[in-house]
Amino acid sequence: MNSSVAGIPLIIEASLNGSAKKSQNPSVPYTDDEIVEQAVACMEAGAALIHNHTEEPIIGGSGQLDVELYAGAWRKLLAIRPDAILTPTMPVGQEGVPVETRYSHVVKLAEEGIIAQGLCDPGTFNLAMLDEDGLFSDSTYLYKNDMHDSRYYVETCRRLNIGLSISVFEPGFIRYIMAYVRAGKMPPGGLVKFYFSAPSMPCGLLPTATALDAYLELIEGSNLPWLVSSFGDDCVGCGLAEEAIKRGGHVQVGLEPYTESGVTGGRVPTNLELVLEVVALAEKYDRPIATPAQAAQILNLPTYPVAYGQRH
Numbered sequence: 001m002n003s004s005v006a007g008i009p010l011i012i013e014a015s016l017n018g019s020a021k022k023s024q025n026p027s028v029p030y031t032d033d034e035i036v037e038q039a040v041a042c043m044e045a046g047a048a049l050i051h052n053h054t055e056e057p058i059i060g061g062s063g064q065l066d067v068e069l070y071a072g073a074w075r076k077l078l079a080i081r082p083d084a085i086l087t088p089t090m091p092v093g094q095e096g097v098p099v100e101t102r103y104s105h106v107v108k109l110a111e112e113g114i115i116a117q118g119l120c121d122p123g124t125f126n127l128a129m130l131d132e133d134g135l136f137s138d139s140t141y142l143y144k145n146d147m148h149d150s151r152y153y154v155e156t157c158r159r160l161n162i163g164l165s166i167s168v169f170e171p172g173f174i175r176y177i178m179a180y181v182r183a184g185k186m187p188p189g190g191l192v193k194f195y196f197s198a199p200s201m202p203c204g205l206l207p208t209a210t211a212l213d214a215y216l217e218l219i220e221g222s223n224l225p226w227l228v229s230s231f232g233d234d235c236v237g238c239g240l241a242e243e244a245i246k247r248g249g250h251v252q253v254g255l256e257p258y259t260e261s262g263v264t265g266g267r268v269p270t271n272l273e274l275v276l277e278v279v280a281l282a283e284k285y286d287r288p289i290a291t292p293a294q295a296a297q298i299l300n301l302p303t304y305p306v307a308y309g310q311r312h
Contacts, residue, residue, distance in 0.1 A: 004248070009290035010282045011250035011298060013049035013193075013227060014042035016271055018089075018256025019058075027270045028255050030055050032073040039077050041272045042254075043084065046279045048295035049117075050077075051087045051165075053256070058089055059127070059141060063097030065090065067105040074114050078308045083292040085301070087117050087165045092127075093144035099152045110160040113308045116301050117189065118157040119165040122150035123173035125203040136202050143169070143203075150176055154187065163189020163301045166224075169203045174218040181222045189301045192224050193252060196240060198232030201260070207233055207240040216247070225298055227252050231260045234267075236277045245285050251278050 016038055020028045029038045029052070039050045054069035070088050077084055088109065091102045109115045124146065128139035145153075157164045164187065168174055180186040194215045196207035205211035207230040219226065227250035228240050235241045235258070241251045253274040279289055296304035 005246060006286035008248055008287055009294050009298065010245060010278075010287040011049065011225070011227065011290045011295045012047045012275055012278050013051060013229075013250070013252040013254075014039070014047040014271055014275055015229065015252050015254035015256040016042075016050065016052040017254075018053055018260060020255045020259035024259050025255055025268050027268075028259070029271070032076060035073040036077045036080065038271050039084065040080055042275045043081055043292070045272055045275045046289040047275050048290050048292045049085045049087065049252075051089075051252075051254070051256070053089050058091045061091060063091045063094050064101050065105045067108045070105060070109060071112065071114060074109075075308065078114065078306070081292075082308065083305055085117060085292050085295060085304070086115050087119055088115070090119060090121075092142070093124075093146065093149055099149045102149075103152065103156060107156065107160065110162050113306050115162060116296065116304045116306050117163040117165050117191070117299075118153065118160065119167065120150065120153040120157065120177075121145045121167040121169075121173075122153070122176035123168075123170055125169055128202050130200050147176070154180065157189070158187040161302045163187075163191065163299055163303075166190055166192045167195060168192060168215070169195050169197075171205070171215065171218060174215065177224075178219065178222060181224070186222075186224075187302075189299055190224055191250075191299050192219060192226040194226060194228050195257075196228060196230045196233075198230070201232050204231070207235070207238045209239070209243045212240070212243050212247070225250065229253070229257045231257045234258060236274070236281060241278055242281055242284075245278075245282055245287060250290075253278055 127141040128136040197204035228244040229252035
C-alpha cells in the first residue's frame with residue numbers, strides 16, 4: 001500500500017456507451033430506461049460521475065445533437081439520484097457548422113439545471129481505424145476543435161457556472177489548458193481526463209506508467225484533478241487504473257472506452273462489472289470511493305447539486 005495516497009477519495013466515472021454497438025456487447029445501453037438502470041447501478045456500486053452518448057452520430061451527422069435525447073433519460077435519472085454528476089458528448093467540428101450549434105445541447109442542459117459539468121475538447125487529431133493491411137485507413141476525418149472552439153467551450157462553461165470535463169487525447173491538448181492556469185484564468189470545476197489508447201487507435205499515448213508520468217509532468221503545479229481512461233483496452237487489466245490510483249488520481253471505466261476498436265480476449269463485460277473492478281482495486285491502496293458529493297467538492301464544481309427543476 002502507498003501510504004501517501006491512503007485515505008484520498010477515488011472518483012470513478014462510468015462511461016456507459018460511446019460508439020459501442022449492441023452487436024459488440026448486448027448490454028450497451030441506449031434507451032432511456034437502459035441508461036437510467038445502468039447509471040443507477042453504477043452509482044450504487046461507487047461511480048460518482050456518469051457520461052453517456054445518445055444514438056445520434058457525433059461524426060458525419062448534422063453537427064447538432066437533440067437535447068431531448070439526453071434530457072429524457074437524465075430527468076428520470078435525477079428523479080432517482082439527484083446527486084448525479086452528468087456529462088454529455090458533442091459533435092466533431094465540421095465545415096459549415098458553428099461551434100455554438102455543436103454546443104447548443106450543453107447550454108440547454110445547463111440552463112435547465114440538468115448538468116453541473118460541461119465539456120472541453122481543446123485540440124484536434126486525425127481520426128481513422130486500421131485497415132486489412134494493418135495500416136490506418138486513408139480517412140479524411142478530423143476530430144476537430146480549433147483554438148476558437150476551445151476558447152468557446154471554456155468561456156461558455158464559465159458563463160453557465162458549470163465545471164469542465166477536459167478531454168485530453170494528445171499532449172498538446174494540455175498546453176491549451178495550462179495556458180489558462182498560468183494566466184490565472186482557469187474557471188473552477190475543471191477535471192482533466194487523460195485518454196490513453198491501444199495501438200489500434202490513431203491518437204494518444206499508450207496506457208503505461210511512463211506515459212502517465214509524462215502527462216502528469218505537463219500539469220505539474222496546476223492542482224487540477226485528473227483521471228485516466230484507456231480506449232481500446234481494459235483500463236484495469238492493462239494496469240493503467242492501478243498506476244493512477246497509486247498516484248492519487250481517478251479512473252474512468254465503462255463500455256465506451258472498453259469496446260472502442262475492440263478489446264481482445266472475447267470478454268463481454270457490463271458497465272457494472274467494470275466499475276466494481278475499480279472499487280476492488282481501490283481497496284488495495286486504502287482509497288475510499290468518493291460519493292458524488294465528495295467528487296463535487298474535490299472537483300470544486302461551482303454548481304452542485306444541480307437542483308433540477310428549480311432553474312426556471
